[in-house]
Amino acid sequence: xxxxxxxxxxxxxxxxxxxxxxxxxxxxxxxxxxxxxxxxxxxxxxxxxxxxxxxxxxxxxxxxxxxxxxxxxxxxxxxxxxxxxxxxxxxxxxxxxxxxxxxxxxxxxxxxxxxxxxxxxxxxxxxxxxxxxxxxx
Numbered sequence: 001x002x003x004x005x006x007x008x009x010x011x012x013x014x015x016x017x018x019x020x021x022x023x024x025x026x027x028x029x030x031x032x033x034x035x036x037x038x039x040x041x042x043x044x045x046x047x048x049x050x051x052x053x054x055x056x057x058x059x060x061x062x063x064x065x066x067x068x069x070x071x072x073x074x075x076x077x078x079x080x081x082x083x084x085x086x087x088x089x090x091x092x093x094x095x096x097x098x099x100x101x102x103x104x105x106x107x108x109x110x111x112x113x114x115x116x117x118x119x120x121x122x123x124x125x126x127x128x129x130x131x132x133x134x135x136x137x
Contacts, residue, residue: 009031009034012027012030012031012034013027013031015027016028081105081109081114081119081122082106082109084122084123084126085102085105085106085122087126088102088122088125088126088129089102089103091129091133098125102122105118105122
């Protein structure tokens with residue numbers, strides 16, 4: 001994969017801190033072009049090769065990782081989270097990934113692991129999809 005030659009790719013990444021905004025933008029666009037042309041996604045690209053790190057590294061953060069960005073929600077929280085999830089699940093235009101994410105949110109609510117950040121995301125998603133539905137109607 002010549003477009004992802006490590007040395008030239010790192011040189012492009014180093015240019016992202018350049019004070020010249022045009023140089024930063026050009027580097028970012030070149031990085032994006034190379035990654036897209038390679039057919040490799042960011043998740044695959046940023047995982048080190050097997051054996052490069054110890055066995056505790058799994059390559060990406062998951063819901064089970066100990067990194068906790070936001071504390072768990074207050075008991076009670078927003079009473080309509082489940083209602084919003086059900087309304088969103090009723091949309092027939094949802095992608096399979098979004099549908100699964102909403103189902104995971106239902107599980108998180110039941111397990112007490114649904115955060116305020118999750119709730120904000122849910123409310124923003126609901127607002128966006130509601131606007132889209134109104135525009136297409």
